[in-house]
Amino acid sequence: MNQSFTSVREVNFDGLVGPTHNYSGLAHGNVASMTHEGLVANPREAALQGLAKMKSLLDAGYTQGVLPPQQRPDLGALRALGFRGSDAELLNQAANEAPQLLRAVCSASSMWTANAATVTPSIDTPDGRVHFTPANLQSSFHRFLEPATTGRVLAAIFADTGHFAHHPTLPATPAFSDEGAANHTRLGASHGESGVHLFVYGRQAFDGDGVAPSRYPARQTLEASQAIARQHGLGEAQVVFAQQHPEAIDAGVFHNDVIAVGNGPVLLYHELAFRDEQATLDALRRKMSTPLIPVRVPLEAVGLEDAVASYLFNSQLLSNADGSMTLVVPGECQEREAVWRCIQDHLLAGHNPISEVVVKDVQQSMRNGGGPACLRLRVVMNDAEQAALSGRVLLDDGLYGELSQWVRRHYRDRLATADLADPQLAVEALTALDELTRILAIGSVYPFQLA
Incomplete structure (x- = not known):
């Protein structure tokens, strides 16, 4: 994998796995998360696996950024919910009276920064700035706790108002349920040319036709996607809104990035990614200035169960200087015969720019339902915008x-859900995060630093 830098590049900002990484099974509809509930986690290994993936992409010539984790446990959330006393007393009371809340306020789910925000590059916006909207993540309590800190982190790193614009999160109501870039794909000739934005939603809150999944919730609404497009100044000619296939959501495809991934003119997707596959492709073809390159994986080649278990589509699709693309997949893709055969015979041998597949071990993340694509927020920037970044966040x-x-120094190599009530864990986590903000030079972004 080799890439020579041009004046516009995509920077993948990966989330650092937090010190409280554990398997609490909090994400309803995320099959991997629910399946592995109760396992003993290894936060140290998880964080090092994430860093190793970042480093390998850096070594291959890609620009790689880092985003810090959230403050966990979120003791402020426990106090807001009526728990009283010292930090140790809060944790003990929550463990005894509401263990599900304790697990939620200790979640390390912010590692999946594809859910942190939706980002539009400056080449597509009317004011020529990069636009950010933090996701409200209102569909689950443990993720609803993230947006305030996410907004502060993004504002601290992308601080130059001449280059970056920050929008408020959407109203945290079911009608505007927003899960960020996991349901957004930008397609075009290259990173440096104007693109078309594919927003994928699971349900329509107002005036919908009632077609929705029946087993698991649809986390993204059409109304949320439309609102973000308006915030970022995207016109009708720049956007396509497509509904995710309800059958896929019911199979555990809780975000579009678990069933489709796009990069440049390439859209790699499963046959059941979209409710109306042909209409989605037709709309993209009408609006894109360059020919769309659809890479369709049929159901007969990879079933939904294999797609969800392997996270084939939750892979990073990266551009190379020679026009080829590299697909970074989780190790689980090698463990499913149908998936690995599809990669070799359908993707690499097909008529498309994908010329290389690289396998990465992110098992600690995968057990909680997040693959390589979940771990990164894509930000397309030119040289001036990259130079305007604050802090020390480029790897x-x-x-x-x-x-x-x-x-x-700071992470444990073993963490069971019962350990979340340990007050020493909270001390260790805050100590680690305070040091991290100094390493990254991003200032005070955490509640405990602002108190």
Whole structure:
């Protein structure tokens, strides 16, 4: 994998796995999360696996960024819910009276930064700035706790108002349920040319036809996607809104990035990704200035169960300088015969730019339902915008070494759900995060630092 930098590039900002990484099975509709509930987690291994993926992409010539985790446990949330006393007393009371709330306020789900926000590059916006809208994540309590800190982190890193614009989260109501970039794909000739934005939703809150999944919830609404497009100044000619296939959601495809991934003119997708596959492709073809390259995986080649278990479509599709693309897949893709055969015979041997598949071990994340694509927020920037970044958030060998040592100093190598009530864990986590903000030079972004 080699990529020579041009004046416009895509930077993947990966989320660092937090010190409280555990398997609580909080995400209803996320089959992997529910299946692995109760397992003993290894936060240190999880964080190092994430860093290793970042480092390998950096070494291959890609620009790689880092985003910090959330403050967990969120003791402020427990106090807001009526728990009283010292930090230790809060944790003990929650463990005894509402263990499900304790698990929620200790979730390390912010590692999946594809859900952090929706981002529109400056080349597509009327004011020529990069636009950000943090996702409200209102569909689950443990993720609803994230947007305030996410907004502060993004505002601290992308602070130059001449280059970056920040919007408020959408109203945290079911009608405007927003899960961020996991349901948004930008397609076009290249990163440096104007693109078309594919927004995928699971249900329509107002005046819908009633077609929705029956087993698991649809987390993204059409109304939320439309609102973000308006916030970012995207016109009708720049957007396509498509409904996710209800059957896929009921199979555990809780976000579009679990069933489709796009990059440049390529859209790699499963036959059951969209409710109306042909209408979606036709709309993209009408609006794109370059020919769409659809790479369709039929149901007969990869069933929904294999797609969800392997996270084939939750892979990173990256552009190379020679026009080819590299697909970064989780190790689980090798464990499913049908998936690995599809990669070799259908993707690599097909008439498309995908020329290389790279396998990465992110098992700790995968057990909670997040693959390589979940772990990154894509931000397309030109040289001036990249130079305007605040802090020390672009990975290099030095930062990688410091972050690796930071993880080894502060993270446990074993964490069971019963350990979440340990007040020492909270002390360890806050100590680690305070040091991290100094390493990344992003200032005070956490509630405990602002108190």
